[in-house]
């Protein structure tokens with residue numbers, strides 16, 4: 001067997017293509033292979049598939065291939081054009097690469113596998129390529145898979161914003177609670193994001209009218225956007241966001257009271273965390289503070305009661321409970337707690353809807369932390385487009401159809 005035969009087998013070249021020469025440069029750690037077709041060979045038209053088109057006029061092209069051991073490997077070929085009776089003059093499609101790519105399909109599959117687990121810049125360093133060229137590969141496969149994604153069965157959606165490039169720059173994630181998967185990433189965090197989501201859903205075989213449940217925080221933009229663009233959707237306000245509103249009120253009470261009650265110093269964590277997450281000594285300190293006549297301790301009791309609300313057995317029981325809690329909270333004479341209770345009251349239906357829908361945003365929070373971790377590892381992204389592509393790759397459950 002000649003060495004070129006072995007390479008031909010390894011590359012999976014199909015007729016009329018064959019390896020005609022190879023040059024091995026040990027000093028440059030490089031293997032170059034020339035692929036060619038015999039004179040008079042005929043090719044299929046890349047547009048309509050008509051076979052047996054005569055070839056003429058070639059263009060010299062090069063593709064990077066998988067390393068041959070530690071040596072960078074390149075394919076070279078003169079790629080012909082065909083004249084198709086129907087389509088006219090077209091450049092032939094080669095079996096080892098997609099049109100417009102300077103890499104073989106197998107090389108692309110390798111770097112896609114790398115970029116799924118490491119920052120693009122790290123993959124680029126390992127294969128000694130420019131990051132921009134690898135981003136181009138990533139965008140191609142993600143966009144191609146996104147075009148094919150089927151959202152026809154989507155009925156329950158959660159959405160929330162996440163920090164994008166700089167602290168004040170946001171994208172909003174729309175998540176299929178039954179996937180679970182990221183369906184859509186929108187620029188910004190305003191009502192228009194919901195409109196963009198509804199349009200994207202329609203573009204993937206879904207329908208805004210089929211969305212029956214959404215889970216969101218109490219952002220007026222999301223509420224408005226849902227009413228306008230997801231007309232059949234009932235809103236559940238995420239319970240962790242609801243509890244956080246009360247928690248923030250407890251913290252405000254503590255910060256004000258700290259000025260006159262120094263024993264509250266360094267106690268912030270104790271009031272905010274669940275008791276189960278405190279150590280025995282932390283619980284002792286909290287118990288001691290709770291015994292003192294502190295406004296913070298009263299606010300804390302109101303927060304604990306609000307959490308118990310979610311353990312009620314039914315929506316009816318929960319509504320009775322919430323009314324009592326509201327009365328207690330609004331008579332507490334603790335201004336931040338009164339404000340928080342009024343906020344809950346204004347969003348009453350969506351808070352109670354949890355007892356029917358049982359949906360929450362925990363899933364989004366999880367996806368969010370994956371995204372933020374990837375972002376930190378990559379030391380940020382040059383563009384929002386890059387960030388979006390990474391989110392789809394990490395959490396979109398896309399069928400990337402990588403060549404094998």
Ligand SMILES: [Zn+2]
Nearest residue numbers: 045048084087
């Ligand atoms: Zn054709």
